[in-house]
Amino acid sequence: MNKSKHTEPLLSTQQAADLLGVSLRTVQLWVEKGALDAWKTPGGHRRVTQSSVERLLLKNQTQPIDNSVRILLAEDDELLKQLYSLQIESWGLPISLQSVTNGIAGLLKIGEWAPQILISDLQMPELDGFQMIRELQLSPRHENMKIIVVTALTDAEIAAGGGLPSSVQLMRKPLLFSDLKDRLEKLLQELH
Known part of the structure; x- marks a missing residue:
């Protein structure tokens, strides 16, 4: 300009x-x-x-009023992203799901859409999950967002990446979707 x-x-x-x-x-x-x-x-x-x-x-x-819980999925593997979507939508839970492929797009979508739950991989291009979560921790607006990290990284690799805040829930790959469903159902009860 x-x-x-x-x-x-x-x-x-x-x-x-x-x-x-x-x-x-x-x-x-x-x-x-x-x-x-x-x-x-x-x-x-x-x-x-x-x-x-x-x-x-x-x-x-001016976003439409919707009683569903907004979940953002940050995952760069396109096939895995589709699998998440199919599984989560098949559960019939009151969820609205959107997805992004990296941390920059994740921060933009979070600012625009204000999801209540973030499900994130840690290894993504441009801005990884570690950096995205650190940015979110800087804003009081996002302090109540529930964060679930799904990763294949070991505890030592997570520590080498700077670690994760204690409020972040950790799930390991390969992910059992039944475990994710249980976790989401508990979070939905907390949010309602």
Whole structure:
């Protein structure tokens, strides 16, 4: 966006983050992905248009009211992602499921859609599950999100990746879908 043609109100990235209830890094990622309109000052600081922040807020407020629990699946293996979807949808639980293939897309979708449960792999391209979870931990808006990690990594490999917060539930691959169903049913009871 060209500053000389710009007349609408601008916000700093921190002001945008505060209004949207997300971390500063999430706003930076949204700017890079084009979800928010912004430009850089000559000093290298980003300025976000107030109208793009308002559009994103309005989009979140006008989503249809739905009593189902929103679950986001972050998994880069396309076949495994399809298997998750088929299994979860076959259970007939009050769930709305969406999926992404990496942590950047995950953070964007979480900001837009506000899922109550995240099921995530740890090894993904661009931004892995470790980094995505760390970003989520920085935002008070996501402190009540339930996170389930499904991984083939060993405890030593998880520790080498920086470990996981104690609130994250860990499940191992190969995943028994009956175990995931039990876990989700318990979480659904907690959320309702």
